[in-house]
Amino acid sequence: MSTETTTAxxxxxxxxxxxxxxxxxxxxxxxxxxxxxxxxxxSALAITVQVQQAVIMSLAVLFVMIGxxxxxxxMRNIIPDRIRxxxxxxxxxxxxIIVDEVLKAYSPDISEKLSVFVGLIITNCxxxxxxxxxxxxxxxxxAMLDAVGNAMGYAxxxxxxxLVREVFGSGAISFPGMGQxxxxxxxxxxxxxxxxxxxxxMILPPMALVTVGVIIWIQRARNRSLxxxx
Amino acid sequence: xxxxxxxxxxxxxxxxIFAYFLGMCSYLxxxxxxxTAVGLGFAVIFVLxxxxxxxxxxxxxVLKEGALTWLxxxxxxxxxxxxSFIMFIAVIASMVQLVEMIVEKFAPAxxxxxxxxxxxxxxxxxILGGALFMQxxxxxxxxxxxxxxxxxxxxxxxxxxxxxxxREKIRYSNIPDPLKGLGITFILTGLMGMAFMAFMGxxx
Numbered sequence: 001m002s003t004e005t006t007t008a009x010x011x012x013x014x015x016x017x018x019x020x021x022x023x024x025x026x027x028x029x030x031x032x033x034x035x036x037x038x039x040x041x042x043s044a045l046a047i048t049v050q051v052q053q054a055v056i057m058s059l060a061v062l063f064v065m066i067g068x069x070x071x072x073x074x075m076r077n078i079i080p081d082r083i084r085x086x087x088x089x090x091x092x093x094x095x096x097i098i099v100d101e102v103l104k105a106y107s108p109d110i111s112e113k114l115s116v117f118v119g120l121i122i123t124n125c126x127x128x129x130x131x132x133x134x135x136x137x138x139x140x141x142x143a144m145l146d147a148v149g150n151a152m153g154y155a156x157x158x159x160x161x162x163l164v165r166e167v168f169g170s171g172a173i174s175f176p177g178m179g180q181x182x183x184x185x186x187x188x189x190x191x192x193x194x195x196x197x198x199x200x201x202m203i204l205p206p207m208a209l210v211t212v213g214v215i216i217w218i219q220r221a222r223n224r225s226l227x228x229x230x
Numbered sequence: 231x232x233x234x235x236x237x238x239x240x241x242x243x244x245x246x247i248f249a250y251f252l253g254m255c256s257y258l259x260x261x262x263x264x265x266t267a268v269g270l271g272f273a274v275i276f277v278l279x280x281x282x283x284x285x286x287x288x289x290x291x292v293l294k295e296g297a298l299t300w301l302x303x304x305x306x307x308x309x310x311x312x313x314s315f316i317m318f319i320a321v322i323a324s325m326v327q328l329v330e331m332i333v334e335k336f337a338p339a340x341x342x343x344x345x346x347x348x349x350x351x352x353x354x355x356x357i358l359g360g361a362l363f364m365q366x367x368x369x370x371x372x373x374x375x376x377x378x379x380x381x382x383x384x385x386x387x388x389x390x391x392x393x394x395x396x397r398e399k400i401r402y403s404n405i406p407d408p409l410k411g412l413g414i415t416f417i418l419t420g421l422m423g424m425a426f427m428a429f430m431g432x433x434x
Contacts, residue, residue, distance in 0.1 A: 035412070038255065038258050038259065038412060039255060040255070041251065041254040041255055041258065042251055042252055042253065042254045042255055042355035042359075044251075045251040045254070046250055046251045085323065085352065085353075086320075086323055089319050089320075089323055089352075089353075090316065090320075093315050093316040093319050094316065096315055097312060097313075097315050097316060100312075100315070101312060115366060116359060116362035116363060116366060119314075119315050119318075119358065119362045120252070120355050120358060120359055120362065122315055122319055122358060123319070123353050123354065123355045123357075123358045123359075124355070125255040125353065125355075128353050204424075204427065205248065205249055205250075205251065205423055205427075206248070206419075206420040206421070206422075206423030206424045206427065207420065208251070208420075209251075209416045209417065209419045209420035209423060210416070210417050210420035210421075212416050213409075213413050213414070213415075213416030213417035213420065214413075214417075216408075216409075216412055216413040216416060217406070217408050217409050217413045218408075219408075220407075220408030220409070220413065221406075221408040224407070224408070226408075227407050227408055227410060227411075228410050228411030228412065
């Protein structure tokens, strides 16, 4: 009896050991899902026009990733190897349906704006990638940490890109509960006799790519071990 | 005329990569050489051309509200559209598997060319994206849905082959070290996207 409790305590301790803490912090920078692992770009770029959409999308991905990673990790010993992709897709798709229905019920206008991109969380490569690479071979505890870490790594890139695009593209950030946060006085704008004009290019799709490209540039300039050969 | 308009729109105006960023993961991963890019591009056209019409039938005869009336008039109020994600992805995964087996049996040469790419395609966002756009845009007939699928596939092929060709050449250029590889590919795609924006608003 006592040995059982000690192992249980050890397991509990190991959940926040150095190795496990790395699972949380690594994906934020050195193995960021978007800029280093190149996963999940599909849905990441299209919904970064507004900070609000990026926040909702990040929360949705966080929920699906934690759910998916924990469920697949719990089932890892009973999933036959050959049909594991289908099993993973079913788990993810069910979670995404929950997210979609909740969004439709509580904020239909956001759901409208995200349109097909909620559904596309299913094929978001981060989720499949982490399930394949981590959840299938690890216990639920670390799998959850891995999910949180990777979802956060995804979220901060999304937020950074959305912030740049919304500030320069719209001149203000609109967020529910806060109204519009403006950065420049109205009189500075050209329409009111000033000199400043919003850069509408930032709202268009190509600038999302360029912004991510620049983030990658900055990150690799800071951490030169990430530089590719060609 | 309607068909041509949908086809051209799918290639240029509503290009999967440049306008919606769909299928970016494989677009970035498999665009190092033109040869593999062409292989993956044709596999995507093939799978989109098959799965979009199948999902169209599924949507219109099973999932949509009132779609089940062909079974019996009392099902007119049944709305299964909340199941569409799981049904679409199941169709796509099984079709990809099926296509892989058929191609392997009847066209071994094609299988040799496409073989390794086919399994990848099940989780390519552009395929599920094609199905979801088809659902959102409510195409009036299966013919138009098919043309939309093929058009988007051709647009995807065009994008990946173009970027692969540029990446082959850019190897000889002197770009800043931290931008090499992924970074410059992103920026190039952004520039190509700007070029493609010239097609916006074109009506045929």
